[in-house]
Amino acid sequence: xxxDCKTFCxxxxxxxxxxxxxxxxxxxxxxxxxxxxxxxxxxTLSGKRxxxxxxxxxxxxxxxxxxxxxxxxxxxxxxxxxxxxxxAVPDISxxxxxxxxxxxxEMANEYDYGLIICSTSNSDxxxxxxxxxxxxxxxxxxxxxxxxxxxxxxxxxxxxxASASPIVLADEVVxxxxxxxxxxxxxxxxxxxxGRHVRELGHRRAVIVAGFExxxxxxxxxxxxxxxxxxxxxxxxxxxxQSGYDRVDELLARxxxxxxxxxxxxxxxxGAMRRLHEAGLRVPDxxxxxxxxDIDIAGVITPGLTTVRQDMLEIGRRSAxxxxxxxxxxxxxxxxxxxxxxxxxxxxSTAPPPAS
Amino acid sequence: xxxDCKTFCxxxxxxxxxxxxxxxxxxxxxxxxxxxxxxxxxxTLSGKRxxxxxxxxxxxxxxxxxxxxxxxxxxxxxxxxxxxxxxAVPDISxxxxxxxxxxxxEMANEYDYGLIICSTSNSDxxxxxxxxxxxxxxxxxxxxxxxxxxxxxxxxxxxxxASASPIVLADEVVxxxxxxxxxxxxxxxxxxxxGRHVRELGHRRAVIVAGFExxxxxxxxxxxxxxxxxxxxxxxxxxxxQSGYDRVDELLARxxxxxxxxxxxxxxxxGAMRRLHEAGLRVPDxxxxxxxxDIDIAGVITPGLTTVRQDMLEIGRRSAxxxxxxxxxxxxxxxxxxxxxxxxxxxxSTAPPPAS
DNA sequence: CTGAAAGCGCTTACAG
DNA sequence: CTGAAAGCGCTTACAG
Numbered sequence: 001x002x003x004d005c006k007t008f009c010x011x012x013x014x015x016x017x018x019x020x021x022x023x024x025x026x027x028x029x030x031x032x033x034x035x036x037x038x039x040x041x042x043x044t045l046s047g048k049r050x051x052x053x054x055x056x057x058x059x060x061x062x063x064x065x066x067x068x069x070x071x072x073x074x075x076x077x078x079x080x081x082x083x084x085x086x087x088a089v090p091d092i093s094x095x096x097x098x099x100x101x102x103x104x105x106e107m108a109n110e111y112d113y114g115l116i117i118c119s120t121s122n123s124d125x126x127x128x129x130x131x132x133x134x135x136x137x138x139x140x141x142x143x144x145x146x147x148x149x150x151x152x153x154x155x156x157x158x159x160x161x162a163s164a165s166p167i168v169l170a171d172e173v174v175x176x177x178x179x180x181x182x183x184x185x186x187x188x189x190x191x192x193x194x195g196r197h198v199r200e201l202g203h204r205r206a207v208i209v210a211g212f213e214x215x216x217x218x219x220x221x222x223x224x225x226x227x228x229x230x231x232x233x234x235x236x237x238x239x240x241x242q243s244g245y246d247r248v249d250e251l252l253a254r255x256x257x258x259x260x261x262x263x264x265x266x267x268x269x270x271g272a273m274r275r276l277h278e279a280g281l282r283v284p285d286x287x288x289x290x291x292x293x294d295i296d297i298a299g300v301i302t303p304g305l306t307t308v309r310q311d312m313l314e315i316g317r318r319s320a321x322x323x324x325x326x327x328x329x330x331x332x333x334x335x336x337x338x339x340x341x342x343x344x345x346x347x348x349s350t351a352p353p354p355a356s
Numbered sequence: 357x358x359x360d361c362k363t364f365c366x367x368x369x370x371x372x373x374x375x376x377x378x379x380x381x382x383x384x385x386x387x388x389x390x391x392x393x394x395x396x397x398x399x400t401l402s403g404k405r406x407x408x409x410x411x412x413x414x415x416x417x418x419x420x421x422x423x424x425x426x427x428x429x430x431x432x433x434x435x436x437x438x439x440x441x442x443x444a445v446p447d448i449s450x451x452x453x454x455x456x457x458x459x460x461x462e463m464a465n466e467y468d469y470g471l472i473i474c475s476t477s478n479s480d481x482x483x484x485x486x487x488x489x490x491x492x493x494x495x496x497x498x499x500x501x502x503x504x505x506x507x508x509x510x511x512x513x514x515x516x517x518a519s520a521s522p523i524v525l526a527d528e529v530v531x532x533x534x535x536x537x538x539x540x541x542x543x544x545x546x547x548x549x550x551g552r553h554v555r556e557l558g559h560r561r562a563v564i565v566a567g568f569e570x571x572x573x574x575x576x577x578x579x580x581x582x583x584x585x586x587x588x589x590x591x592x593x594x595x596x597x598q599s600g601y602d603r604v605d606e607l608l609a610r611x612x613x614x615x616x617x618x619x620x621x622x623x624x625x626x627g628a629m630r631r632l633h634e635a636g637l638r639v640p641d642x643x644x645x646x647x648x649x650d651i652d653i654a655g656v657i658t659p660g661l662t663t664v665r666q667d668m669l670e671i672g673r674r675s676a677x678x679x680x681x682x683x684x685x686x687x688x689x690x691x692x693x694x695x696x697x698x699x700x701x702x703x704x705s706t707a708p709p710p711a712s
Numbered sequence: 713c714t715g716a717a718a719g720c721g722c723t724t725a726c727a728g
Numbered sequence: 729c730t731g732a733a734a735g736c737g738c739t740t741a742c743a744g
Binding site: 392395405411430433436 | 731
């Protein structure tokens with residue numbers, strides 16, 4: 001039920017402020033004021049050459065007084081380095097990608113780089129093109145790419161990859177881009193543990209609510225689970241709560257029998273739990289439910305969700321480090337792809353199947 | 357319980373790829389290849405002056421063939437515009453700020469701007485300084501700022517605001533920055549509705565788990581709730597699940613009596629529900645719980661969470677539009693601050709208090 | 713310890 | 729319709 005409250009849109013008129021910001025100072029002007037050359041000002045700033053204490057002091061005080069800051073664009077033009085890296089994720093507002101972004105940002109900060117965010121909107125080709133162009137125009141020095149669906153070999157990414165561009169794949173590897181370094185989780189091992197855990201509880205009939213069908217992580221997770229449940233019915237969702245709900249709804253309608261639901265992420269698991277609840281099925285008494293990821297609220301909801309913890313923050317950090325180190329090295333040669341460990345977290349949503 | 361699974365860290369050695377990307381082409385080289393001046397190449401690209409069909413065709417085919425893309429930095433140096441805006445949020449990995457970021461990005465895209473993300477780590481002064489410097493070095497043309505705590509008047513932000521910089525406050529207004537345009541939710545009205553709803557259910561004793569104490573939104577929400585519950589005990593949290601849990605834990609330990617918990621965001625509400633559950637108190641039979649925000653899983657958990665829906669996506673979009681329009685106009689004059697409506701969403705977590 | 717000058721890769725008056 | 733040249737604001741050999 002939604003009760004519309006009688007709120008409304010208020011528009012407040014802000015005081016007209018002083019006009020647009022004044023033209024910023026240039027190094028030229030500082031030099032003139034100090035009675036020295038720009039060369040000396042530049043070196044005072046960079047410290048790449050000795051400057052007499054007297055002069056340095058005078059220049060520095062002028063800089064403080066004027067509030068001078070060197071123009072980043074000009075620096076960039078000389079050096080050829082923008083000091084920025086890009087992160088392309090399907091949707092920055094998802095918890096999952098937000099964690100990756102934070103990890104990347106932390107590391108970028110450490111290396112004194114800025115971060116440009118690129119939402120690919122689940123691989124909308126137009127937007128993707130835009131973002132690869134950032135790389136080509138040298139607005140960014142490197143790109144961390146998180147695929148959300150299977151990428152076709154015709155894509156921009158493919159052509160880019162051939163040229164040994166500074167690109168790192170985070171979270172998902174992409175078929176055909178085996179040569180591009182990647183940072184991923186050990187999906188297969190996590191899924192295997194999950195399957196074994198549920199199997200050991202005594203379950204025999206399970207269903208799998210998987211992610212996007214072509215995605216490598218989906219394939220690996222399904223395979224891992226199937227080691228314990230070879231006959232599990234597999235249906236595909238889109239990682240959203242709603243699709244967990246919908247897929248379980250359909251399975252119930254089809255009359256599929258199961259005592260355990262494997263969802264390929266926690267959001268779909270939550271959706272699945274909701275649908276089961278509405279069907280009068282208790283979790284875990286009637287049906288066990290497991291997820292993947294260990295999102296922030298997985299341990300707080302009731303029952304707590306049994307899942308596999310991935311360290312998304314670390315995936316972000318490692319991806320960024322790989323990228324930034326190869327930028328520093330000036331080559332992508334010999335960059336080592338990384339697969340991170342995962343951890344089974346057993347909570348209240350799994351229990352032995354009903355006695356019947 | 358945590359079962360460590362026997363997974364491990366796998367390191368894969370990537371094929372050494374061709375060396376670093378080759379030097380990109382310059383407009384100079386295209387001009388030479390086409391046998392024309394850079395002027396003509398530039399105009400072919402910009403269309404700001406007619407170019408003979410013959411020549412244009414030749415140049416364009418060369419550009420395609422070479423895969424030439426103009427250097428963004430050089431363009432920027434001439435134009436003085438970086439084509440980038442910044443978004444400073446406390447933590448990009450929070451759902452709440454992620455939604456804002458997505459809204460901002462959508463709009464930035466529409467205006468053909470790039471987005472630089474700046475996590476302020478809850479107003480860590482060092483990082484904040486860094487990000488304001490982006491503005492000063494003209495790496496970004498404008499900044500959208502989301503405060504997470506009370507900002508002291510000594511802060512960088514304050515001095516910046518005096519100079520009519522292109523800054524827009526998103527989600528939170530800041531004392532002392534009344535002249536800076538802002539986009540916020542109608543917190544007071546939402547809180548008032550929430551208080552009234554719970555009051556009308558018959559509750560008399562309520563507690564409020566508020567957000568950061570100095571934050572304007574916290575003040576407004578507490579005030580709104582208190583219109584219906586003047587005597588409500590107020591405790592302060594940090595918007596995280598854990599603090600909702602902890603504050604309720606403390607209230608129970610203190611022996612405070614209540615039949616309703618107002619949490620100032622959904623995460624703390626979820627934490628509160630968890631603690632109540634552990635104490636053997638049923639929601640909503642024994643205690644009603646409400647949140648604020650309407651996060652994605654608010655309607656899916658059991659019971660569904662009664663809350664106030666804020667449109668974070670729209671806050672992001674509107675903030676960006678305000679900023680980008682004033683950049684286009686070249687002045688912050690007459691920018692209208694906006695307050696967006698909110699909506700009470702009643703779900704299963706609220707019910708009349710126990711009969712006793 | 714310091715300065716004049718070239719140059720990064722573009723755009724844009726100015727002059728045909 | 730086209731080109732030579734100045735210049736955006738820095739950095740950095742080169743030359744004292």
